[in-house]
Amino acid sequence: MQQFKILLFCFLMVPIGFTAQETDYSKDVKDYLEHNGTMKQYEYAYGQLMQMMESRYPKSEGNLKSWTFLEEHEVKAMEDIKNMLVPIYKEHFSHEDIKQMAAFYETETGVLLTTDRSKMTTVHKEELNSFYNTIVGQKIINKREALTKQISMASENWSRELYGISMGLFNNG
Template sequence: MQQFKILFFCFLFVPTVFMAQDSDFSNDVKDYLESNGSMQQYEYAYDQLMIMMEGRYPKSEGNKQGWSYLEENKPKALADIKNLMVPIYQANFTQGEIKQMAAFYKSEAGVLLITDRAKMTEVHKEELNTFYNSAVGQKIISKQEVLTTEISKVSEGWSRDLYETSMSLLKNG
């Protein structure tokens, strides 16, 4: 009976702990992707595709439903690419490293690095150098090639699917 209780505990409690940790780790990666500018780039890519599609398939009564879908689908499409990128970061960094990376990009120096590098002061540049000379910064640099390759694959698939969906919804309208 005691063994049954231990097994029961393991089957119920242990997976919940691991799922909660994984969920926290996933959320930390998602937070990092928001803070480092990645998601703004995907949002821009989505918007640019819609501009291109509108040039090819102007809004009309015939394609009204397709356009409505694409406009409403934007948050889901962005969530999809974010979810596709989470495993890439989880495979290459620890949760603690991801938190450190997000913290840097939320700092004044990190925000300016993404938004307007011309406004970076010498102090900001020193903070940037300090970050990239840290263990986490060095790991980012060492993983750059792997990250670029893996993220490119995921991004290309996402872009291709989005383009094909857009075409199929709008060209028949």
């Protein structure tokens, strides 16, 4: 029980040091992750965790504190995964690259790419191809395999931590 409390404290407090020193680069990566649809995927994953936990541990008076924690923890969990992804992007892309990538996802084509590809017209598809033919677009293509591997590892670690904390809340709470 004591180890769990120490682990929970570390999980909750360590990221404070990261966010207190947020740079423009970090902020721009985080904005990019919002615009390119990445964070929607993590929000969905958090929702799936909540559903799984509710099927195992239906809400009751006895576990109300655990449920309150999980419900209030989502914003922090999203910030945690962003903090895990920033160094991955920093390894592969310059600040200017990130700005160009974010700018693309703010265009109509970028928005449709993340929301409803079926609505993309021939013009949108041409704009997408033009973007991928830029230096930044080619960098994305060339780094896709390494990025996918690193992001997958970060995602697995994030999911494992969330699951462990969730189980600890209900089994030790």
